[in-house]
Amino acid sequence: VRFQRGSEEFSRVLAFSDGMFAIAMTLLVVGIAVPELTDPSSSELLDSLEDLLPEIISFFISFAVIGRYWAAHHQFFAMLGSMDYALIAINLIYLAFVAFLPFPTALLGDYIETPAAVAIYAVAVAVVSGLEVVLFWRAYRDRLLARDMPPEVFRWGVWGSTMPVVFLLLSVPVAFIDTGVAIAVWFLSVPGGMVLNRIQPEAARDWW
Amino acid sequence: VRFQRGSEEFSRVLAFSDGMFAIAMTLLVVGIAVPELTDPSSSELLDSLEDLLPEIISFFISFAVIGRYWAAHHQFFAMLGSMDYALIAINLIYLAFVAFLPFPTALLGDYIETPAAVAIYAVAVAVVSGLEVVLFWRAYRDRLLARDMPPEVFRWGVWGSTMPVVFLLLSVPVAFIDTGVAIAVWFLSVPGGMVLNRIQPEAARDWW
Amino acid sequence: VRFQRGSEEFSRVLAFSDGMFAIAMTLLVVGIAVPELTDPSSSELLDSLEDLLPEIISFFISFAVIGRYWAAHHQFFAMLGSMDYALIAINLIYLAFVAFLPFPTALLGDYIETPAAVAIYAVAVAVVSGLEVVLFWRAYRDRLLARDMPPEVFRWGVWGSTMPVVFLLLSVPVAFIDTGVAIAVWFLSVPGGMVLNRIQPEAARDWW
Amino acid sequence: VRFQRGSEEFSRVLAFSDGMFAIAMTLLVVGIAVPELTDPSSSELLDSLEDLLPEIISFFISFAVIGRYWAAHHQFFAMLGSMDYALIAINLIYLAFVAFLPFPTALLGDYIETPAAVAIYAVAVAVVSGLEVVLFWRAYRDRLLARDMPPEVFRWGVWGSTMPVVFLLLSVPVAFIDTGVAIAVWFLSVPGGMVLNRIQPEAARDWW
Numbered sequence: 141v142r143f144q145r146g147s148e149e150f151s152r153v154l155a156f157s158d159g160m161f162a163i164a165m166t167l168l169v170v171g172i173a174v175p176e177l178t179d180p181s182s183s184e185l186l187d188s189l190e191d192l193l194p195e196i197i198s199f200f201i202s203f204a205v206i207g208r209y210w211a212a213h214h215q216f217f218a219m220l221g222s223m224d225y226a227l228i229a230i231n232l233i234y235l236a237f238v239a240f241l242p243f244p245t246a247l248l249g250d251y252i253e254t255p256a257a258v259a260i261y262a263v264a265v266a267v268v269s270g271l272e273v274v275l276f277w278r279a280y281r282d283r284l285l286a287r288d289m290p291p292e293v294f295r296w297g298v299w300g301s302t303m304p305v306v307f308l309l310l311s312v313p314v315a316f317i318d319t320g321v322a323i324a325v326w327f328l329s330v331p332g333g334m335v336l337n338r339i340q341p342e343a344a345r346d347w348w
Numbered sequence: 349v350r351f352q353r354g355s356e357e358f359s360r361v362l363a364f365s366d367g368m369f370a371i372a373m374t375l376l377v378v379g380i381a382v383p384e385l386t387d388p389s390s391s392e393l394l395d396s397l398e399d400l401l402p403e404i405i406s407f408f409i410s411f412a413v414i415g416r417y418w419a420a421h422h423q424f425f426a427m428l429g430s431m432d433y434a435l436i437a438i439n440l441i442y443l444a445f446v447a448f449l450p451f452p453t454a455l456l457g458d459y460i461e462t463p464a465a466v467a468i469y470a471v472a473v474a475v476v477s478g479l480e481v482v483l484f485w486r487a488y489r490d491r492l493l494a495r496d497m498p499p500e501v502f503r504w505g506v507w508g509s510t511m512p513v514v515f516l517l518l519s520v521p522v523a524f525i526d527t528g529v530a531i532a533v534w535f536l537s538v539p540g541g542m543v544l545n546r547i548q549p550e551a552a553r554d555w556w
Numbered sequence: 557v558r559f560q561r562g563s564e565e566f567s568r569v570l571a572f573s574d575g576m577f578a579i580a581m582t583l584l585v586v587g588i589a590v591p592e593l594t595d596p597s598s599s600e601l602l603d604s605l606e607d608l609l610p611e612i613i614s615f616f617i618s619f620a621v622i623g624r625y626w627a628a629h630h631q632f633f634a635m636l637g638s639m640d641y642a643l644i645a646i647n648l649i650y651l652a653f654v655a656f657l658p659f660p661t662a663l664l665g666d667y668i669e670t671p672a673a674v675a676i677y678a679v680a681v682a683v684v685s686g687l688e689v690v691l692f693w694r695a696y697r698d699r700l701l702a703r704d705m706p707p708e709v710f711r712w713g714v715w716g717s718t719m720p721v722v723f724l725l726l727s728v729p730v731a732f733i734d735t736g737v738a739i740a741v742w743f744l745s746v747p748g749g750m751v752l753n754r755i756q757p758e759a760a761r762d763w764w
Numbered sequence: 765v766r767f768q769r770g771s772e773e774f775s776r777v778l779a780f781s782d783g784m785f786a787i788a789m790t791l792l793v794v795g796i797a798v799p800e801l802t803d804p805s806s807s808e809l810l811d812s813l814e815d816l817l818p819e820i821i822s823f824f825i826s827f828a829v830i831g832r833y834w835a836a837h838h839q840f841f842a843m844l845g846s847m848d849y850a851l852i853a854i855n856l857i858y859l860a861f862v863a864f865l866p867f868p869t870a871l872l873g874d875y876i877e878t879p880a881a882v883a884i885y886a887v888a889v890a891v892v893s894g895l896e897v898v899l900f901w902r903a904y905r906d907r908l909l910a911r912d913m914p915p916e917v918f919r920w921g922v923w924g925s926t927m928p929v930v931f932l933l934l935s936v937p938v939a940f941i942d943t944g945v946a947i948a949v950w951f952l953s954v955p956g957g958m959v960l961n962r963i964q965p966e967a968a969r970d971w972w
Contacts, residue, residue, distance in 0.1 A: 141426070145772060148353060149426045152362050154776050156418065159370030159575070162783030166863045167378060170791060174870045182880035182940070189884075196867075203860045210780065211852065218765070218773045228419065236411045239374045243404075246382045256390035260397075316390070349634070356561060357634045360570050364626065367578030367783070375586060436627065444619045447582045451612075454590045464598035468605075524598070557842070564769060565842045568778050572834065575786030583794060641835070648831045652824060655790045659820075662798045672806035676813075732806070 142222045145286065153228055154217060160235045161210045168199045168242055198249025206241055209268055212301075216272070219347065220279060221286035227278055234271040240264065258315040258322050266308035273301045293344045300336055304329045350430045353494065361436055362425060368443045369418045376407045376450050406457030414449055417476055420509075424480070427555065428487060429494035435486055442479040448472065466523040466530050474516035481509045501552045508544055512537045558638045561702065569644055570633060576651045577626045584615045584658055614665030622657055625684055628717075632688070635763065636695060637702035643694055650687040656680065674731040674738050682724035689717045709760045716752055720745045766846045769910065777852055778841060784859045785834045792823045792866055822873030830865055833892055836925075840896070843971065844903060845910035851902055858895040864888065882939040882946050890932035897925045917968045924960055928953050 143149035172195045175188035244257075244264040251257035279285055280294050289297075307328050315322035351357035380403045383396035452465075452472040459465035487493055488502050497505075515536045523530035559565040588611045591604035660673075660680040667673035695701055696710050705713075723744045731738035767773040796819045799812035868881075868888040875881035903909055904918050913921075931952045939946035 143426070148359060148362065149422065151359075151772060151775075152366060152422060152425075154772065155363055155571075155779055156366040156370055158776060158780040159367050159783050160374055162780055163371060163374040163787060164377075165859075166784055166787040166791070167374070169788075169863060169866055170378065170794065172867050174867070174874055177875070180875060180878055182878055182883075185875060185878050185880045189880075199864065200860060203863065207856045207860070211849070211856070214773065214776060214852070215849075217776075218767070225419070225423075228422070232415045232419070235373075236408060236415070239377060239411065240407065242377055243380050243382070250382055251385070251388060251393060254388055254390055254393050256393045256397075259390075351634070356567060356570065357630065359567075360574060360630060360633075363571055363779075364574040364578055367575050368582055371579060371582040372585075375582070378586065433627070433631075436630070440623045440627070443581075444616060444623070447585060447619065448615065450585055451588050451590070458590055459593070459596060459601060462596055462598055462601050464601045464605075467598075559842070564775060564778065565838065567775075568782055568838060568841075571779055572782040572786055575783050576790055579787060579790040580793075583790070586794065641839075644835065644838070648835070651789075652827045652831070655793060655827065656823065658793055659796050659798070666798055667801070667804060667809060670804055670806055670809050672809045672813075675806075 142224050142284075144222050145220065150223055153223060153231065157213060157231065157235060158210075160239055161206060161213070164239050164242055165203050165206045165210075168202050168246070171195060171246065172199060194249050198245060201249070202242055202245040205245065205265065206238060209238060209272075212272060216275060216279075219285050219289075222284050224282065224284065226282070227275065227284060230271065230275050230278060234268065234275060237264065237268045237271065241268070253319055255315040255319055255322075258319045259312045262308045262311045262315070262322070262326070266305045269301060269304045269308070273298060273305070276301060289347065290341075290343045292341045293347055296336070296339075296341055296344050297347070300333070303332050303336065307332065350432050350492075352430050353428065358431055361431060361439065365421060365439065365443060366418075368447055369414060369421070372447050372450055373411050373414045373418075376410050376454070379403060379454065380407060402457050406453060409457070410450055410453040413453065413473065414446060417446060417480075420480060424483060424487075427493050427497075430492050432490065432492065434490070435483065435492060438479065438483050438486060442476065442483060445472065445476045445479065449476070461527055463523040463527055463530075466527045467520045470516045470519045470523070470530070470534070474513045477509060477512045477516065481506060481513070484509060497555065498549075498551045500549045501555055504544070504547075504549055504552050505555070508541070511540050511544065515540065558640050558700075560638050561636065566639055569639060569647065573629060573647065573651060574626075576655055577622060577629070580655050580658055581619050581622045581626075584618050584662070587611060587662065588615060610665050614661060617665070618658055618661040621661065621681065622654060625654060625688075628688060632691060632695075635701050635705075638700050640698065640700065642698070643691065643700060646687065646691050646694060650684065650691060653680065653684045653687065657684070669735055671731040671735055671738075674735045675728045678724040678727045678731070678738070678742070682721045685717060685720045685724070689714060689721070692717060705763065706757075706759045708757045709763055712752070712755075712757055712760050713763070716749070719748050719752065723748065766848050766908075768846045769844065774847055777847060777855065781837060781855065781859060782834075784863055785830060785837070788863050788866055789827050789830045789834075792826050792870070795819060795870065796823060818873050822869060825873070826866055826869040829869065829889065830862060833862060833896075836896060840899060840903075843909050843913075846908050848906065848908065850906070851899065851908060854895065854899050854902060858892065858899060861888065861892045861895065865892070877943055879939040879943055879946075882943045883936045886932040886935045886939070886946070886950070890929045893925060893928045893932065897922060897929070900925060913971065914965075914967045916965045917971055920960070920963075920965055920968050921971070924957070927956050927960065931956065 143153075172192060175185070175192070177184060177188060180188070241264060244261040247257045248261040276294075276297060280289060304326075307325055311322040311325040314325055351361075380400060383393070383400070385392060385396060388396070449472060452469040455465045456469040484502075484505060488497060512534075515533055519530040519533040522533055559569075588608060591601070591608070593600060593604060596604070657680060660677040663673045664677040692710075692713060696705060723741055727738040727741040730741055767777075796816060799809070799816070801808060801812060804812070865888060868885040871881045872885040900918075900921060904913060931949055935946040935949040938949055
């Protein structure tokens with residue numbers, strides 16, 4: 141069976157995915173506990189909020205990371221003309237790891253100087269990016285895209301989703317030497333993305 | 349009253365169901381508490397995460413089980429041409445047990461060697477599968493399907509949803525002898541499904 | 557401004573409402589804590605689950621009550637042809653009390669023999685039913701219904717939503733005499749509804 | 765890329781936003797813990813609920829504040845004819861601060877007499893209103909509105925969203941003198957809004 145764009149069944153998969161993303165992104169606020177003080181002065185309150193700062197920053201980072209994947213998910217499904225159950229199944233596995241992300245993010249927020257926390261976070265995010273590649277590859281191979289995609293555009297798109305995986309996995313051994321350098325390695329995706337944009341094939345211009 | 353496919357009211361029932369599924373599937377991450385350690389080494393952190401392993405596995409199992417029912421729900425409603433309030437009411441009862449599933453799953457995750465935990469889990473999942481049969485039967489009887497379904501296709505479909513119920517209930521007494529064997533009984537659905545696929549009536553081919 | 561049925565803006569109000577209902581209905585499972593035991597026998601586990609029974613029952617009652625209001629909400633908006641911001645505002649106030657319901661339900665689950673708990677629950681549910689009447693009255697007065705409704709059908713519909721309010725408020729003083737009788741008063745809505753069905757005006761037949 | 769009104773991609777952004785709003789508005793009920801008493805009398809129960817009153821009021825205030833922003837979001841996107849990824853990105857940042865609001869609201873509920881709590885709340889809400897202005901400005905500049913908007917209507921609309929920001933930021937220094945006066949300053953938006961309505965340009969009449 142194939143569900144065409146515009147059918148109730150196509151929409152449902154997106155609505156379900158969006159619900160999942162929205163919950164995963166909002167859940168972390170629950171974790172920020174209001175400090176219990178009796179009739180505090182402003183400076184006492186601000187002092188106690190300072191202890192909450194890592195949790196607050198962790199909320200916004202988690203929001204940004206999952207939000208970035210939501211945007212990628214939005215961008216990917218915008219290219220689709222139809223879906224089959226194989227793609228829906230891969231999407232479910234992808235969502236399982238998205239829904240799991242708040243945990244490694246909280247871990248990172250608490251233990252940013254512990255190599256294992258940095259490594260676990262990098263692997264968790266790499267899995268999500270990796271499953272993005274799988275979704276893209278399935279959609280291309282089974283001709284679920286709305287229009288025919290030239291092979292060089294597909295290859296270029298795969299590179300775009302694979303690059304973060306490479307840098308994230310590269311950062312794992314680095315974390316055990318220096319966690320700061322490991323986090324810096326993640327951001328190599330930014331110049332990497334700029335290089336990829338330079339070598340973008342002409343035909344890719346109207347796909348993204 | 350009947351709500352036709354394509355109407356706002358038809359869509360709402362699906363959107364509401366999807367919201368429910370998404371929340372039930374995401375909720376368990378909240379349960380995974382980040383360990384509280386002061387400036388841990390990587391091995392200390394990994395040690396403390398080992399204690400969390402059952403909860404992490406429990407999250408992914410719960411996600412897989414509820415995700416499988418979401419896919420079945422998606423597949424079932426894809427066959428519908430309209431809904432009435434009787435079907436909507438059965439769907440609500442069905443969703444109540446889906447929303448409840450995280451509890452028996454957590455129970456199973458913690459006490460996998462206690463017969464009662466295995467039995468409770470089996471019964472809870474059997475109820476969901478059983479209500480799936482009721483939904484299917486109502487839709488068939490009241491002609492809510494998008495196209496006429498030949499009786500032999502309907503019977504074959506009922507068998508497909510009833511089989512897991514049979515194996516799950518069969519596992520209940522078995523659990524009090526050996527919990528491992530009981531869990532193995534659940535997976536008899538896999539070869540059972542393959543046998544069913546063999547005897548699939550010709551006319552069923554374009555329904556699933 | 558009026559948002560016509562079929563517009564993005566009409567759908568959004570329903571999607572937002574459904575999200576709210578779904579969350580309020582699923583939240584209570586979080587409250588059911590898995591008992592902490594070390595390697596329990598089946599009878600030990602079942603004993604400890606007996607203590608959780610009120611919470612489990614409370615979950616299913618809460619689900620049924622909010623589910624019933626969701627069905628009424630679905631039924632009401634199925635009659636609408638358009639919405640304005642006044643109706644959207646009343647809907648928001650209505651949803652605030654729906655989202656609040658899990659609290660009085662939990663209170664009732666824990667203290668079913670305390671008059672104040674029964675009274676608070678009755679008032680909270682009465683407020684939701686009362687706001688249902690306000691929604692209906694606004695939609696009728698401002699001609700937001702999809703078709704013209706004869707005044708006798710409107711009056712009959714108002715009676716249907718007002719009756720539960722009457723019985724719920726009546727049960728408040730009764731609760732301070734006997735909580736069991738108070739709860740029985742709630743169920744007078746059932747025979748009351750049957751009487752109402754008897755005197756249903758002919759023209760109401762194709763509205764519900 | 766531009767996603768036209770009516771496309772799956774346009775709807776998704778709204779469904780995702782609505783999910784976020786619904787969760788942020790419902791989450792605070794979880795915070796209201798049922799008091800633990802053994803077989804309490806009605807007056808004992810009511811006494812213990814008196815301690816919960818700030819949390820209950822905090823829930824309804826939070827609901828009203830976020831609900832007001834949801835209505836503004838609904839009103840803004842009703843004017844749009846299309847979206848691009850720049851607007852989607854600003855919307856994500858906007859939603860991050862909406863999802864964060866329950867925390868400053870809880871803070872305000874607990875420490876309404878502490879200047880810092882009042883100031884933090886005012887800044888958090890001002891950020892959301894400020895991002896509303898940014899959304900509006902982007903949509904106007906990049907011609908994403910469904911119809912051409914005359915510049916004087918745009919300027920008038922910007923004033924409407926900027927005024928709350930001004931009063932909220934003004935209240936910050938005031939809070940450190942007197943928290944009650946600071947909260948009164950917030951409500952200057954109400955007469956301010958009435959003045960703005962007086963000077964509404966003729967052409968604005970059919971936009972809001």
